[in-house]
Amino acid sequence: MNLKYAPPPGQSWNILVATCPSRTSLARIANKWTAMIITVLDPGPLRFGDIRTALQGISGKVLTDTLRDLERDGMLIRQAYGEVPPRVEYELTPLGRTLIDPLNVLCRWAEQHIPEVLAARDAYDDR
Numbered sequence: 001m002n003l004k005y006a007p008p009p010g011q012s013w014n015i016l017v018a019t020c021p022s023r024t025s026l027a028r029i030a031n032k033w034t035a036m037i038i039t040v041l042d043p044g045p046l047r048f049g050d051i052r053t054a055l056q057g058i059s060g061k062v063l064t065d066t067l068r069d070l071e072r073d074g075m076l077i078r079q080a081y082g083e084v085p086p087r088v089e090y091e092l093t094p095l096g097r098t099l100i101d102p103l104n105v106l107c108r109w110a111e112q113h114i115p116e117v118l119a120a121r122d123a124y125d126d127r
Helices: 022-030 032-041 048-054 060-072 100-126
Strands: 076-081 087-092
Touching (some): 022 032, 032 100, 048 060
């Protein structure tokens, strides 16, 4: 492990501590667009337009910003090819691939339990 990125002596990373940098990683992973981008890139590399088409409702700016953040965090790589017209593809890194299983579980949970969530919302709103 690179000691530059080790927790302070005698401590461990803890997302409950306000100054812990692991909070930024959790925030990135918990972002709805991150989960969907990781899911879309699971089968393999895609171009920007293909990712945007797959993710209904995402703006170009939000997609660009999220892709840059994921690249900065080491979750994906951006590969630019010297072609005309230019071609750029995005692909998950080994680190990014470690998110596939946990995010798939969360996505399936959301899909399976949405009837219960909607019913709870209705009950709450009717109070």
